[in-house]
Amino acid sequence: MGTKSSLKAFKEAQELIPGGVNSPVRAFSSVGGSPLFIKEAKGAYLIDIDGNNYVDFVQSWGPLLFGHRDEGIESAVLEAVKHGLSFGAPTLAETELAKLVVSMFDSIEKVRFVSSGTEAVMSAIRLARGYTGRDDIVKFVGCYHGHSDSLLVEAGSGAATFGNPSSPGVPADFTKHTLLATYNDIESVKRCFNDSNNIACVIIEPIAGNMGLVPADKEFLHELRKLCDLNGTLLIFDEVMSGFRASVNGAESLVGVKPDIVTLGKVIGGGMPVGAFGASAKIMSQLSPEGPVYQAGTLSGNPIAMAAGYAALSKLKQNSQVISVLGTRAIRLVEGMKKEAAKFSIPMQVDTRGSMFGFFFNDKEVKNFSDAAKSDAVLFAKFHAGMLQEGFYFACSLYETGFISTAITDAMIEDTIAASARVFQAIKK
Ligand SMILES: *Cc1c(COP(=O)(O)O)cnc(C)c1O
Numbered sequence: 001m002g003t004k005s006s007l008k009a010f011k012e013a014q015e016l017i018p019g020g021v022n023s024p025v026r027a028f029s030s031v032g033g034s035p036l037f038i039k040e041a042k043g044a045y046l047i048d049i050d051g052n053n054y055v056d057f058v059q060s061w062g063p064l065l066f067g068h069r070d071e072g073i074e075s076a077v078l079e080a081v082k083h084g085l086s087f088g089a090p091t092l093a094e095t096e097l098a099k100l101v102v103s104m105f106d107s108i109e110k111v112r113f114v115s116s117g118t119e120a121v122m123s124a125i126r127l128a129r130g131y132t133g134r135d136d137i138v139k140f141v142g143c144y145h146g147h148s149d150s151l152l153v154e155a156g157s158g159a160a161t162f163g164n165p166s167s168p169g170v171p172a173d174f175t176k177h178t179l180l181a182t183y184n185d186i187e188s189v190k191r192c193f194n195d196s197n198n199i200a201c202v203i204i205e206p207i208a209g210n211m212g213l214v215p216a217d218k219e220f221l222h223e224l225r226k227l228c229d230l231n232g233t234l235l236i237f238d239e240v241m242s243g244f245r246a247s248v249n250g251a252e253s254l255v256g257v258k259p260d261i262v263t264l265g266k267v268i269g270g271g272m273p274v275g276a277f278g279a280s281a282k283i284m285s286q287l288s289p290e291g292p293v294y295q296a297g298t299l300s301g302n303p304i305a306m307a308a309g310y311a312a313l314s315k316l317k318q319n320s321q322v323i324s325v326l327g328t329r330a331i332r333l334v335e336g337m338k339k340e341a342a343k344f345s346i347p348m349q350v351d352t353r354g355s356m357f358g359f360f361f362n363d364k365e366v367k368n369f370s371d372a373a374k375s376d377a378v379l380f381a382k383f384h385a386g387m388l389q390e391g392f393y394f395a396c397s398l399y400e401t402g403f404i405s406t407a408i409t410d411a412m413i414e415d416t417i418a419a420s421a422r423v424f425q426a427i428k429k
Contacts (some may be wrong), residue, residue: 001050001052001389001391002050002052002413003034003048003050003052004047004050005037005048005049005050006034006035006037006048006049006050007034009037009049010034010035010037012050012357015270017089017094017256019414020035021035022194024307025061025180025395025396025397025400025416026396027087028190028195028396030174030377030397030398031155031384031385031395031396032381032382032383032399033381033382033386033388034333035048035396036049036052036388036393039051039373041056041409042068042069043067043068043069043405044056044067044068044264044405044407044408044409044412045066045068046393052391053391054388054392054393055391055393055408055412055416056068056393056405056407057392057393057394057395057402057403057404057416058393058395058402058403059395059403059405060271060362061266061269061400062241062245062266062267062401062403063267063269063270064270064292064405064408065244065265065267065272065281065312065316065403065405066270066312066315066403066405066406066407067243067356067406067407067408068298068405068407070190070270070311071337072311072315073080073306073308073311073312074110074317075271075311076303076307076308076311077307077308077311077312078115079307080093080303080304080306080307080308081304084303085300085302085303085304085305086216086299086303087303088101088298090301091301091303091306092296093301093303093306093307093310094113094301094306095263095307095429096310097108097306097309097310097313097388098111098113099111099181100314100317101264101268101276101313101314102278103317104244104248104249104250104313104317105248105249105250105252105278106212106249106252106253106258107237107250107252107258107259107260107262107278107280108262108278108279109277109278109279109280109281109284109286110278110279110280110281110351111276111277111284112277112278112284112287112295112300113274113275113276113300113301113306114274114275114276114277114295114297114300115124115275115297115299115300115302115305116146116273116275116276117146117238117240117241117263117264117265117266117272117275118145118146118147118148118275119146119275119297120146120240120264120275120276120277121145121146121148121151121203121236121238121240121263121277122146122148122151123136123277123295124203124236124261124263124277125148125150125151125200125201125203125236126293126294126295127175127232127258127261127277127279127283127284127286127287127293127295128200128201128236128261128295129201130286130288130291130292131234131283131293132200132201132232132233132234134198134199134200134283135177135178135198135200136177136178136179136196136198136199136200137178137179137199137200137201137202137203138179138180138189138192138199138201138202138332139151139153139179139180139181139202139203139204139337139343140180140181140182140183140204140368140369141180141368142179142183142208142210142211142214142368142369142372142399143181143183143203143204143205143208143210143211143238144205144210144211145203145205145238145240145263146240148179149171149174149175150170150174150175150253151169151176151178151203152167152170152175153170153175153178155328158401160389161185161423165246166179166215166424173425175418177193179192179196180351181191181270181371182195182281182368182369182370183204183208183211183216183367184216184217184220184367184368184370185220185368186212186220186223186224186227188341189202189223189224189227192400193227193233196222196273196390199231199429200233200234201228201233201234201235201236201261202224202228202233202234202235202236202240203236204216204221204224204235204236204237204238205237205238205239205241205242205244206237206238206239206251206252206257206259206279206354207239207241207246207251207356208219208397209240209241209242209356209358209400209401210241210336210374210399210400210401211247211361211368211369211399212237212356212358212359212366212372212375212398212400212401213351213352213353213356213401214351214357214358214366214367214369214371214372214399215353216255217350217367218255218256218257221255221257222255222256223258225258228260231239234261234283234388235259235260235261235262235300236259236261236263237250237252237259237261237262237263238263239249239251239263239264240260240264240265240275241265241266241401242353242356243262243265243266243267243268244264244266244267244268244312244313244316244354245266245323245353245354245355245356245403246265246318246323246354246356247323247353247354248316248320248323250262254353260279260280260283261277261278261279262278262279263275263276263277263279264277264278265274267312267313267316268309268312268313268350269305269308269309269310269312270311270389271308271312272302272304272305272308272309273302273305274302274306274308274309275424282382284290288324296387300429302347305403310316322355322406323335323343323354323355323399324402324408325405326354326355326405327352327354327355329354329404329408330354330355330356330357330402330404331352331357331407331415332413332417333416333417334350334357335347335349335350336416336417336420337359337392337412337416338359338419339348340420340421341419341420341424343421343424344424344425344427344428345428346361346379346424346427346428347358347361347362347423348361348362348363348404349362349363349364350364350375353385355403355405356401356402356403356404357401357403357404358401358402359402360372360373360375360398361375361376361379361380361383361398362376364374372398372399373424375398377398379427380398382423382427383420383423383424383427385395386422386423386427387419387423387424390422390423391419392416392419
Protein backbone atom coordinates (compact mmCIF):
# COMPACT_ATOMS: atom_id res chain seq x y z
CA MET A 1 0.00 0.00 0.00
CA GLY A 2 1.94 3.04 -1.24
CA THR A 3 1.47 6.43 0.39
CA LYS A 4 4.03 8.42 -1.60
CA SER A 5 1.62 11.14 -2.69
CA SER A 6 0.36 11.68 0.87
CA LEU A 7 3.92 11.94 2.19
CA LYS A 8 4.75 14.54 -0.44
CA ALA A 9 1.52 16.45 0.14
CA PHE A 10 2.16 16.51 3.90
CA LYS A 11 5.63 18.00 3.36
CA GLU A 12 4.19 20.73 1.18
CA ALA A 13 1.34 21.44 3.61
CA GLN A 14 3.82 21.75 6.47
CA GLU A 15 5.50 24.62 4.63
CA LEU A 16 2.27 26.59 4.64
CA ILE A 17 0.07 25.36 7.48
CA PRO A 18 1.37 24.83 11.04
CA GLY A 19 2.06 21.10 11.35
CA GLY A 20 0.48 20.67 7.93
CA VAL A 21 -3.03 20.40 9.42
CA ASN A 22 -5.92 22.62 10.41
CA SER A 23 -6.71 20.61 13.56
CA PRO A 24 -3.88 18.98 15.56
CA VAL A 25 -5.12 15.38 15.99
CA ARG A 26 -5.14 14.95 12.23
CA ALA A 27 -1.32 15.04 12.15
CA PHE A 28 -0.88 11.41 13.31
CA SER A 29 1.90 12.61 15.64
CA SER A 30 0.81 10.53 18.62
CA VAL A 31 1.14 7.34 16.56
CA GLY A 32 4.38 8.46 14.92
CA GLY A 33 2.91 8.28 11.43
CA SER A 34 2.18 10.65 8.61
CA PRO A 35 -1.41 11.58 7.77
CA LEU A 36 -3.16 10.34 4.67
CA PHE A 37 -4.46 13.02 2.35
CA ILE A 38 -7.98 12.20 1.30
CA LYS A 39 -9.23 12.61 -2.23
CA GLU A 40 -12.78 11.45 -1.74
CA ALA A 41 -15.01 9.11 0.19
CA LYS A 42 -18.06 7.01 -0.44
CA GLY A 43 -20.18 5.05 2.02
CA ALA A 44 -17.86 3.25 4.43
CA TYR A 45 -14.70 4.06 2.51
CA LEU A 46 -12.09 6.78 2.50
CA ILE A 47 -9.92 6.99 -0.60
CA ASP A 48 -6.52 8.68 -0.28
CA ILE A 49 -4.64 10.54 -3.01
CA ASP A 50 -2.55 7.43 -3.71
CA GLY A 51 -5.76 5.57 -4.51
CA ASN A 52 -5.86 3.38 -1.36
CA ASN A 53 -9.24 2.47 0.13
CA TYR A 54 -9.88 2.31 3.87
CA VAL A 55 -12.90 1.28 5.91
CA ASP A 56 -13.46 4.46 7.90
CA PHE A 57 -14.06 4.21 11.65
CA VAL A 58 -13.42 7.92 12.20
CA GLN A 59 -16.28 9.32 10.16
CA SER A 60 -14.88 12.85 10.21
CA TRP A 61 -14.54 12.44 14.03
CA GLY A 62 -18.19 11.62 14.48
CA PRO A 63 -20.56 13.62 12.27
CA LEU A 64 -21.18 11.06 9.53
CA LEU A 65 -23.69 8.72 11.13
CA PHE A 66 -24.89 7.68 7.67
CA GLY A 67 -21.45 7.32 6.15
CA HIS A 68 -19.88 9.35 3.38
CA ARG A 69 -22.04 10.92 0.71
CA ASP A 70 -25.37 9.75 2.05
CA GLU A 71 -27.79 10.31 -0.81
CA GLY A 72 -30.43 12.18 1.18
CA ILE A 73 -27.93 14.57 2.77
CA GLU A 74 -26.07 15.13 -0.48
CA SER A 75 -29.20 15.98 -2.44
CA ALA A 76 -30.51 18.26 0.34
CA VAL A 77 -27.25 20.20 0.20
CA LEU A 78 -27.22 20.40 -3.60
CA GLU A 79 -30.79 21.67 -3.59
CA ALA A 80 -30.07 24.28 -0.91
CA VAL A 81 -27.00 25.56 -2.76
CA LYS A 82 -29.17 26.53 -5.70
CA HIS A 83 -31.05 29.05 -3.55
CA GLY A 84 -28.03 30.92 -2.21
CA LEU A 85 -25.17 30.15 0.14
CA SER A 86 -25.97 32.57 2.94
CA PHE A 87 -28.42 35.36 3.68
CA GLY A 88 -27.70 36.57 7.21
CA ALA A 89 -31.46 36.64 7.69
CA PRO A 90 -33.92 34.10 9.13
CA THR A 91 -34.90 31.08 7.03
CA LEU A 92 -37.56 28.40 7.42
CA ALA A 93 -34.81 25.78 7.53
CA GLU A 94 -33.64 27.02 10.93
CA THR A 95 -37.10 26.62 12.45
CA GLU A 96 -37.46 23.17 10.92
CA LEU A 97 -34.17 21.96 12.38
CA ALA A 98 -34.99 23.58 15.73
CA LYS A 99 -38.32 21.70 15.78
CA LEU A 100 -36.48 18.43 15.23
CA VAL A 101 -33.93 19.05 17.95
CA VAL A 102 -36.60 20.10 20.45
CA SER A 103 -38.63 16.99 19.61
CA MET A 104 -35.64 14.74 20.28
CA PHE A 105 -34.32 16.20 23.56
CA ASP A 106 -36.60 16.32 26.61
CA SER A 107 -34.52 19.02 28.25
CA ILE A 108 -34.54 21.36 25.24
CA GLU A 109 -37.41 23.79 24.69
CA LYS A 110 -35.44 26.35 22.72
CA VAL A 111 -32.23 26.00 20.79
CA ARG A 112 -29.70 28.29 19.15
CA PHE A 113 -27.49 27.22 16.26
CA VAL A 114 -23.82 28.09 15.89
CA SER A 115 -21.08 26.79 13.59
CA SER A 116 -19.02 24.46 15.80
CA GLY A 117 -19.05 22.49 19.01
CA THR A 118 -16.48 24.86 20.50
CA GLU A 119 -18.80 27.79 19.90
CA ALA A 120 -21.77 25.90 21.32
CA VAL A 121 -19.99 25.12 24.58
CA MET A 122 -18.40 28.55 24.91
CA SER A 123 -21.83 30.14 24.50
CA ALA A 124 -23.52 27.68 26.87
CA ILE A 125 -20.98 28.54 29.58
CA ARG A 126 -21.61 32.25 29.09
CA LEU A 127 -25.33 31.63 29.29
CA ALA A 128 -24.91 29.63 32.52
CA ARG A 129 -22.79 32.41 34.02
CA GLY A 130 -25.23 35.07 32.90
CA TYR A 131 -28.24 33.13 34.19
CA THR A 132 -26.75 32.40 37.62
CA GLY A 133 -24.72 35.58 38.01
CA ARG A 134 -21.73 33.43 39.04
CA ASP A 135 -18.25 33.07 37.57
CA ASP A 136 -16.80 29.65 38.44
CA ILE A 137 -17.28 26.48 36.45
CA VAL A 138 -16.45 22.85 37.17
CA LYS A 139 -15.06 20.60 34.48
CA PHE A 140 -13.68 17.08 34.57
CA VAL A 141 -10.10 16.14 33.81
CA GLY A 142 -9.99 14.45 30.41
CA CYS A 143 -13.27 15.89 29.16
CA TYR A 144 -12.89 18.02 26.04
CA HIS A 145 -15.26 20.89 25.43
CA GLY A 146 -13.64 22.62 22.47
CA HIS A 147 -10.68 24.95 22.41
CA SER A 148 -12.04 28.10 24.06
CA ASP A 149 -9.85 29.63 26.78
CA SER A 150 -11.52 28.72 30.03
CA LEU A 151 -12.19 25.14 28.92
CA LEU A 152 -8.71 24.32 27.75
CA VAL A 153 -7.65 22.92 31.10
CA GLU A 154 -6.78 19.23 31.40
CA ALA A 155 -8.75 18.75 28.23
CA GLY A 156 -8.23 15.18 27.00
CA SER A 157 -8.03 14.20 23.36
CA GLY A 158 -5.78 16.38 21.18
CA ALA A 159 -4.62 18.42 24.15
CA ALA A 160 -3.75 15.34 26.22
CA THR A 161 -2.08 13.68 23.30
CA PHE A 162 0.27 16.61 22.97
CA GLY A 163 1.13 16.67 26.62
CA ASN A 164 0.26 20.31 27.26
CA PRO A 165 -3.22 20.13 28.70
CA SER A 166 -3.48 23.84 29.27
CA SER A 167 -2.15 25.82 26.37
CA PRO A 168 0.25 28.74 26.34
CA GLY A 169 -1.73 31.79 25.31
CA VAL A 170 -4.48 31.11 27.84
CA PRO A 171 -4.10 33.66 30.69
CA ALA A 172 -4.15 32.13 34.17
CA ASP A 173 -6.70 34.82 35.01
CA PHE A 174 -9.14 33.11 32.63
CA THR A 175 -8.69 29.59 33.93
CA LYS A 176 -8.71 30.48 37.62
CA HIS A 177 -12.48 30.21 37.41
CA THR A 178 -12.26 26.65 36.08
CA LEU A 179 -12.31 24.08 38.87
CA LEU A 180 -11.23 20.55 38.07
CA ALA A 181 -12.88 17.37 39.23
CA THR A 182 -12.23 13.68 38.57
CA TYR A 183 -14.60 11.85 36.25
CA ASN A 184 -16.87 9.33 37.99
CA ASP A 185 -15.73 10.60 41.40
CA ILE A 186 -18.48 12.50 43.23
CA GLU A 187 -16.23 13.32 46.20
CA SER A 188 -14.00 15.36 43.90
CA VAL A 189 -17.03 17.40 42.85
CA LYS A 190 -18.05 17.95 46.47
CA ARG A 191 -14.56 19.34 47.09
CA CYS A 192 -15.14 21.88 44.31
CA PHE A 193 -18.37 22.98 45.96
CA ASN A 194 -16.50 23.26 49.28
CA ASP A 195 -13.87 25.44 47.63
CA SER A 196 -16.33 27.77 45.91
CA ASN A 197 -19.83 29.06 46.49
CA ASN A 198 -19.73 30.82 43.15
CA ILE A 199 -20.18 27.86 40.77
CA ALA A 200 -22.33 28.75 37.76
CA CYS A 201 -22.27 25.33 36.15
CA VAL A 202 -20.82 21.87 36.09
CA ILE A 203 -20.03 20.77 32.55
CA ILE A 204 -19.58 17.13 31.68
CA GLU A 205 -19.50 14.78 28.73
CA PRO A 206 -22.08 12.32 30.12
CA ILE A 207 -20.50 9.80 27.78
CA ALA A 208 -16.89 10.94 27.61
CA GLY A 209 -15.43 10.40 24.17
CA ASN A 210 -12.27 12.46 24.33
CA MET A 211 -10.23 10.33 26.74
CA GLY A 212 -11.12 7.28 24.74
CA LEU A 213 -14.70 6.16 25.38
CA VAL A 214 -15.44 6.41 29.11
CA PRO A 215 -19.15 6.60 29.92
CA ALA A 216 -20.09 8.14 33.27
CA ASP A 217 -21.74 5.84 35.80
CA LYS A 218 -25.47 6.39 36.04
CA GLU A 219 -25.31 6.73 39.81
CA PHE A 220 -22.56 9.35 39.50
CA LEU A 221 -24.69 11.47 37.14
CA HIS A 222 -27.66 11.24 39.51
CA GLU A 223 -25.43 12.42 42.37
CA LEU A 224 -24.13 15.22 40.19
CA ARG A 225 -27.66 16.36 39.43
CA LYS A 226 -28.45 16.41 43.17
CA LEU A 227 -25.32 18.40 44.01
CA CYS A 228 -26.11 20.96 41.31
CA ASP A 229 -29.69 21.36 42.56
CA LEU A 230 -28.50 21.73 46.13
CA ASN A 231 -26.16 24.55 45.12
CA GLY A 232 -28.27 26.38 42.55
CA THR A 233 -25.74 25.38 39.90
CA LEU A 234 -26.64 24.51 36.32
CA LEU A 235 -25.71 21.12 34.90
CA ILE A 236 -24.48 21.14 31.30
CA PHE A 237 -24.31 17.94 29.29
CA ASP A 238 -21.81 18.37 26.49
CA GLU A 239 -23.25 16.02 23.89
CA VAL A 240 -21.39 17.44 20.92
CA MET A 241 -20.11 13.92 20.30
CA SER A 242 -22.61 11.62 22.01
CA GLY A 243 -25.81 13.40 20.96
CA PHE A 244 -27.45 11.40 18.13
CA ARG A 245 -24.62 8.82 18.38
CA ALA A 246 -25.34 7.02 21.65
CA SER A 247 -29.09 7.50 21.51
CA VAL A 248 -31.69 9.33 19.45
CA ASN A 249 -32.83 11.23 22.54
CA GLY A 250 -29.53 12.07 24.15
CA ALA A 251 -27.63 10.62 27.10
CA GLU A 252 -30.39 11.96 29.33
CA SER A 253 -32.71 9.29 27.93
CA LEU A 254 -30.16 6.57 28.76
CA VAL A 255 -29.36 7.62 32.31
CA GLY A 256 -32.56 9.33 33.42
CA VAL A 257 -30.82 12.55 34.43
CA LYS A 258 -32.01 15.82 32.92
CA PRO A 259 -29.38 18.48 32.34
CA ASP A 260 -30.18 22.21 32.39
CA ILE A 261 -28.31 22.95 29.17
CA VAL A 262 -27.27 20.61 26.35
CA THR A 263 -24.58 21.34 23.79
CA LEU A 264 -24.64 19.62 20.41
CA GLY A 265 -22.44 19.40 17.33
CA LYS A 266 -20.99 16.85 14.91
CA VAL A 267 -23.99 14.68 13.75
CA ILE A 268 -26.32 17.71 14.00
CA GLY A 269 -24.69 19.16 10.86
CA GLY A 270 -24.60 15.92 8.86
CA GLY A 271 -21.01 16.78 7.88
CA MET A 272 -21.45 20.54 7.60
CA PRO A 273 -20.28 22.94 10.34
CA VAL A 274 -23.15 23.14 12.85
CA GLY A 275 -23.22 23.34 16.62
CA ALA A 276 -26.13 24.09 18.92
CA PHE A 277 -27.02 24.69 22.52
CA GLY A 278 -30.44 24.32 24.03
CA ALA A 279 -32.25 24.50 27.35
CA SER A 280 -35.59 25.38 28.91
CA ALA A 281 -37.35 28.45 27.51
CA LYS A 282 -36.64 30.17 30.83
CA ILE A 283 -32.88 29.74 30.62
CA MET A 284 -32.73 30.44 26.88
CA SER A 285 -34.70 33.67 27.38
CA GLN A 286 -31.55 35.15 28.93
CA LEU A 287 -29.95 35.06 25.51
CA SER A 288 -29.70 38.12 23.30
CA PRO A 289 -31.93 39.59 21.81
CA GLU A 290 -34.53 38.21 24.29
CA GLY A 291 -32.21 38.74 27.23
CA PRO A 292 -28.91 40.37 28.13
CA VAL A 293 -26.42 37.51 27.45
CA TYR A 294 -24.75 38.32 24.16
CA GLN A 295 -24.10 35.66 21.52
CA ALA A 296 -24.00 36.00 17.73
CA GLY A 297 -22.65 34.59 14.45
CA THR A 298 -22.49 35.86 10.86
CA LEU A 299 -22.88 32.35 9.45
CA SER A 300 -24.95 30.85 12.29
CA GLY A 301 -27.91 28.88 10.96
CA ASN A 302 -26.33 28.86 7.51
CA PRO A 303 -28.93 27.50 5.05
CA ILE A 304 -26.66 24.86 3.49
CA ALA A 305 -25.58 23.60 6.90
CA MET A 306 -29.19 23.59 8.13
CA ALA A 307 -30.25 21.57 5.08
CA ALA A 308 -27.57 18.96 5.75
CA GLY A 309 -28.43 18.82 9.45
CA TYR A 310 -32.14 18.51 8.76
CA ALA A 311 -31.59 15.70 6.27
CA ALA A 312 -29.40 13.83 8.77
CA LEU A 313 -31.58 14.28 11.85
CA SER A 314 -34.89 13.64 10.11
CA LYS A 315 -33.46 10.44 8.68
CA LEU A 316 -32.32 9.43 12.15
CA LYS A 317 -35.66 10.26 13.72
CA GLN A 318 -37.52 8.22 11.12
CA ASN A 319 -35.09 5.30 11.47
CA SER A 320 -34.41 5.44 15.18
CA GLN A 321 -33.65 1.71 15.23
CA VAL A 322 -30.32 2.44 13.51
CA ILE A 323 -28.71 3.31 16.82
CA SER A 324 -29.33 -0.19 18.16
CA VAL A 325 -28.37 -1.81 14.85
CA LEU A 326 -25.08 0.10 14.87
CA GLY A 327 -24.78 -0.66 18.57
CA THR A 328 -24.85 -4.38 17.86
CA ARG A 329 -22.10 -3.94 15.27
CA ALA A 330 -20.04 -1.83 17.66
CA ILE A 331 -20.25 -4.53 20.35
CA ARG A 332 -19.37 -7.26 17.86
CA LEU A 333 -16.34 -5.25 16.69
CA VAL A 334 -14.79 -4.52 20.07
CA GLU A 335 -15.64 -7.92 21.59
CA GLY A 336 -14.24 -9.61 18.49
CA MET A 337 -10.99 -7.65 18.62
CA LYS A 338 -10.69 -8.21 22.36
CA LYS A 339 -11.01 -11.96 21.85
CA GLU A 340 -8.30 -11.94 19.19
CA ALA A 341 -6.03 -9.82 21.40
CA ALA A 342 -6.51 -12.24 24.29
CA LYS A 343 -5.11 -15.06 22.13
CA PHE A 344 -1.83 -13.14 22.15
CA SER A 345 -2.09 -12.21 25.85
CA ILE A 346 -2.85 -8.58 25.02
CA PRO A 347 -5.31 -7.20 27.60
CA MET A 348 -8.01 -4.93 26.23
CA GLN A 349 -10.75 -2.90 27.90
CA VAL A 350 -13.66 -2.25 25.58
CA ASP A 351 -16.97 -0.42 25.74
CA THR A 352 -19.67 0.93 23.43
CA ARG A 353 -22.59 3.35 23.55
CA GLY A 354 -24.81 3.09 20.51
CA SER A 355 -22.65 3.70 17.45
CA MET A 356 -19.66 4.82 19.58
CA PHE A 357 -16.96 2.33 20.48
CA GLY A 358 -13.76 2.50 22.47
CA PHE A 359 -10.87 0.25 23.42
CA PHE A 360 -7.81 0.57 25.62
CA PHE A 361 -4.76 -1.66 25.76
CA ASN A 362 -5.01 -1.79 29.51
CA ASP A 363 -5.45 -4.58 32.03
CA LYS A 364 -7.64 -2.47 34.32
CA GLU A 365 -11.09 -1.00 33.90
CA VAL A 366 -10.96 2.66 32.78
CA LYS A 367 -13.11 5.05 34.82
CA ASN A 368 -11.31 8.36 34.40
CA PHE A 369 -8.49 10.11 32.58
CA SER A 370 -5.64 8.86 34.75
CA ASP A 371 -6.83 5.27 34.19
CA ALA A 372 -6.93 5.93 30.43
CA ALA A 373 -3.46 7.44 30.49
CA LYS A 374 -2.07 4.16 31.88
CA SER A 375 -2.94 2.41 28.61
CA ASP A 376 -0.16 1.08 26.39
CA ALA A 377 0.49 3.89 23.90
CA VAL A 378 3.28 2.05 22.09
CA LEU A 379 1.05 -0.93 21.47
CA PHE A 380 -1.70 1.39 20.29
CA ALA A 381 0.63 3.05 17.77
CA LYS A 382 1.62 -0.36 16.39
CA PHE A 383 -2.00 -1.46 16.24
CA HIS A 384 -2.97 1.74 14.45
CA ALA A 385 -0.19 1.41 11.86
CA GLY A 386 -0.96 -2.30 11.31
CA MET A 387 -4.66 -1.73 10.81
CA LEU A 388 -3.98 1.09 8.38
CA GLN A 389 -1.77 -1.27 6.35
CA GLU A 390 -4.70 -3.69 6.33
CA GLY A 391 -7.02 -0.97 5.02
CA PHE A 392 -8.82 0.03 8.23
CA TYR A 393 -8.78 3.67 9.28
CA PHE A 394 -8.94 4.12 13.07
CA ALA A 395 -8.52 7.40 14.95
CA CYS A 396 -4.82 8.16 15.31
CA SER A 397 -4.83 8.59 19.09
CA LEU A 398 -5.68 6.26 21.94
CA TYR A 399 -7.73 9.09 23.48
CA GLU A 400 -10.34 9.06 20.71
CA THR A 401 -13.60 7.23 20.21
CA GLY A 402 -14.44 5.12 17.15
CA PHE A 403 -17.66 5.37 15.20
CA ILE A 404 -19.79 2.93 13.23
CA SER A 405 -21.79 4.42 10.37
CA THR A 406 -24.75 2.79 8.64
CA ALA A 407 -22.46 2.21 5.65
CA ILE A 408 -20.33 -0.22 7.67
CA THR A 409 -21.70 -3.72 7.15
CA ASP A 410 -21.53 -6.85 9.30
CA ALA A 411 -19.09 -8.30 6.76
CA MET A 412 -16.79 -5.29 7.15
CA ILE A 413 -16.88 -5.78 10.92
CA GLU A 414 -15.83 -9.43 10.51
CA ASP A 415 -13.04 -8.37 8.12
CA THR A 416 -11.84 -5.83 10.67
CA ILE A 417 -11.72 -8.46 13.42
CA ALA A 418 -9.83 -10.85 11.15
CA ALA A 419 -7.35 -8.09 10.27
CA SER A 420 -6.88 -7.26 13.96
CA ALA A 421 -5.88 -10.90 14.56
CA ARG A 422 -3.14 -10.62 11.92
CA VAL A 423 -1.99 -7.30 13.38
CA PHE A 424 -1.84 -8.65 16.95
CA GLN A 425 0.12 -11.65 15.72
CA ALA A 426 2.62 -9.44 13.89
CA ILE A 427 3.00 -7.20 16.95
CA LYS A 428 3.72 -10.18 19.20
CA LYS A 429 6.37 -11.61 16.87
C1 LIG B 1 -15.76 17.71 19.21
C2 LIG B 1 -16.19 18.17 20.55
C3 LIG B 1 -16.26 19.53 20.86
C4 LIG B 1 -15.77 20.62 19.94
O1 LIG B 1 -16.46 20.65 18.76
P1 LIG B 1 -15.79 21.37 17.47
O2 LIG B 1 -16.86 21.31 16.44
O3 LIG B 1 -14.58 20.56 17.15
O4 LIG B 1 -15.45 22.74 17.88
C5 LIG B 1 -16.79 19.89 22.09
N1 LIG B 1 -17.20 18.95 22.97
C6 LIG B 1 -17.14 17.64 22.70
C7 LIG B 1 -17.64 16.66 23.69
C8 LIG B 1 -16.60 17.20 21.49
O5 LIG B 1 -16.51 15.89 21.25
